[in-house]
Amino acid sequence: MRLDTCSSFKICGVCHTLHGTWRYQHHQLDQHCQCIYRRVRAGLQCAPAPWPVYDFNEVVTLCRCCGAQLLESGSRWSVWFCPECKARVVGLNQRYQRCLIPIGRHSMMNGFRLSGSECRNPSAVEQFVLNVRAMQDSTGLLVDWAAAIVSETARARGFPDGMDVTLLDYAHALEQHPVDKVSAFERLCAYFQNPVTIHT
Numbered sequence: 001m002r003l004d005t006c007s008s009f010k011i012c013g014v015c016h017t018l019h020g021t022w023r024y025q026h027h028q029l030d031q032h033c034q035c036i037y038r039r040v041r042a043g044l045q046c047a048p049a050p051w052p053v054y055d056f057n058e059v060v061t062l063c064r065c066c067g068a069q070l071l072e073s074g075s076r077w078s079v080w081f082c083p084e085c086k087a088r089v090v091g092l093n094q095r096y097q098r099c100l101i102p103i104g105r106h107s108m109m110n111g112f113r114l115s116g117s118e119c120r121n122p123s124a125v126e127q128f129v130l131n132v133r134a135m136q137d138s139t140g141l142l143v144d145w146a147a148a149i150v151s152e153t154a155r156a157r158g159f160p161d162g163m164d165v166t167l168l169d170y171a172h173a174l175e176q177h178p179v180d181k182v183s184a185f186e187r188l189c190a191y192f193q194n195p196v197t198i199h200t
Contacts, residue, residue, distance in 0.1 A: 003070065003167065003168060003171055006020060006022070006059075006060055006070065006167055007167075007168060008020040008021045009031070009060065009166070009167040010164040010165060010166050010167060011062075011150060011154065011164065011165045011166075011167065011170055012033035012034070012035060012164055013160075013161070013162045013163040013164045013165070014033075014035055014162065015033050015034040015035045015038070015147060016146075016147040016148075016150040016151045016154075017033045017034045017061070017062075017146075017147065017150075018031060018033065018060060018061060018062065018167065019031055019032050019033040020167070022059045022060075024051070024052070024053070024054075024059075027051070027052060029051050029054075029057070029059065030048070031057060031058055031059055031060070032048060032057070034147075036048065051074070054074035054075070055074060055075050055076045056073070056074050056075070056076070056078075057074075058073040058074050059072070059073060059074050060072060060073055061073040061078075061080070062146070062150055063080070063081050063082040063085050063146075064080040064081060064085075064142050064143075064145065064146040065081050065082075065085035065088075065089065065145075065146075065149070065181070065184055065185055065188050066082065066084075066085050066149065066179045066181045066184040066185075067146060067149035067150040067152075067153050067179065067184070068082070068153065068174050068178070068179040068181070068184075069082035069085075070167070070171070076104075076105050076106050077104065077105075077106060077109065078104055078105070079103055079104050079109075080102070080103060080104055080142070080146075081103060082181075084181050085181060085184070085185060086103060088185045089101045089103055089185075090103065092189065093110075099112070099131070099134070099135055099138070100138070100192065101138060101142065101188070101189075101192060102135050102138050102139055102142065105139075107131065107132060107135065110135055112131045138192070141191065141192055141195055144195075145188055145191050149184060149187075149188075153170075153174070153179060154170060154173075156177075157170075157173040157174070157176075157177055158173070159173070
């Protein structure tokens with residue numbers, strides 16, 4: 001994904017996720033940050049209308065490990081990590097032969113599914129449900145970490161707390177002072193082992 005196609009996008013100073021306007025064919029699509037969806041879940045406003053073609057109202061996101069690389073999104077098959085971080089996450093999951101850190105939304109991306117014959121097997125169904133619940137829990141931790149690493153990265157590069165940061169300014173700051181992706185992955189793993197409250 002090229003930055004110049006996302007020139008209107010900003011990182012929210014509150015939830016540290018992206019928002020901006022995207023043009024798809026003849027449609028103008030508004031990607032909202034997570035602040036909107038928190039209000040939706042609280043019953044304070046209606047959910048935005050679904051976009052055409054996309055599975056989710058999200059065209060771009062930042063890597064959920066390093067917070068430094070822009071990724072295409074919007075599909076149930078979208079990967080949450082840049083290639084470098086994804087390789088480390090996949091390696092970790094393969095080493096332990098289980099989905100410790102999910103790489104995307106769909107269960108099949110994370111190594112488990114329920115076939116037609118297994119649907120008639122109560123133990124297989126129960127195991128699938130347990131796997132999905134574990135993946136959902138891990139996804140929640142990943143969401144918290146992603147917001148924290150973007151907040152920390154922006155703050156460390158001189159952007160004020162609580163203020164929106166343009167995606168272009170954030171990217172240019174990272175060109176001058178890159179993120180240590182190895183350290184980010186190690187810290188992500190430590191957070192998953194011992195989740196603590198993250199102040200963003």
